[in-house]
Amino acid sequence: MTPRLVEVRQQILKKNDATARALRERFRQEGTFVVSLVSSPGAGKTSLLCEILRRLGAEYRVSALVGDLATDNDARRLAATGAAVRQIVTGTVCHLEAAMVERALEGDADFEQPWRLDELDFLFIENVGNLVCPASYDLGEDLRLVLVSTTEGEDKPLKYPTIFHTADVCVLTKMDLADAAGFDRAAMLDAIGRVRPGMRVIETSVRNGAGVVELIELVARGRACGAGLQPETNFGTGL
């Protein structure tokens, strides 16, 4: 018996990618614009999303899926805005995958019935708080927001480049705390520009409302243009 090398050339995440592609196609057909949020734990995804759902919900039919290892606390917070919300409990899994999104939309033992996408203008997907693993998994979203708060280090983009490579827009959160935290805005913008040249940055504060309107306009325009928001740099699909 002699060893032989057989070329197979298969993408390891091809099943996730295929599921994500099918989801994206379905979202487009049904007219649902899908935005995902990624960040480290505690950067303020849920607070920002509550604000977005509350304001956007006045005009559009909005919904959200939220991933956590345990508890449905975030789903309850988000549902208080009046939006349709489902929690995805991942157990020990540190990120969301396309199949989890698909299952949550379909509904299972926890959820009574499938969501009708044609009745939803926006779907927000709040990923598990983690700046590493979510980067590898396409969820079928149209737009990926990466959040960084002013209380985190300004070199975070350099430490976790992959998530910045796969995101479309960077949202700085807790700008009201910038002075108190000694936040170096120029250093943060420089770090973002180094890992992702030309990346759009939106500075927000849920406390004083800064930047929230800009963010809402961005997603509303995204929905109106459909695929018009595709980023110039996309490490995720560039190969």
Place this chain on the structure above:
Amino acid sequence: MHELSIALNIVELAGEEAARGGYTRVQAVHLRLGRAAGVVKEALASAYELAREGSAVAESELKIEEVAVQIFCPRCKVERPAVSDVEPQCADCGTSSTQVVAGRELEVYALEVLE
């Protein structure tokens, strides 16, 4: 750490490919791993040892070939290495690029089989 999920995906994929080709003994699985893929090589190697247990490729070794980040430099008009694994700037002239052409690979590219 999602390396275990990735390792399980590799085992599943390699098993399917082996079955399709009718290979009963897979000695090694060759992987191309981009340096900007967000996967830690060492963590993946140890996760693979767990993931392969009891599978169709239980005896296989994971051979990892790392792929450096390459960009298309808008100024040099050719593909160049990036200045680092995290910064898509031309190693030659320093110009920022929005086109990353290599370095995100996460691919099983070959099986080493005994027949």
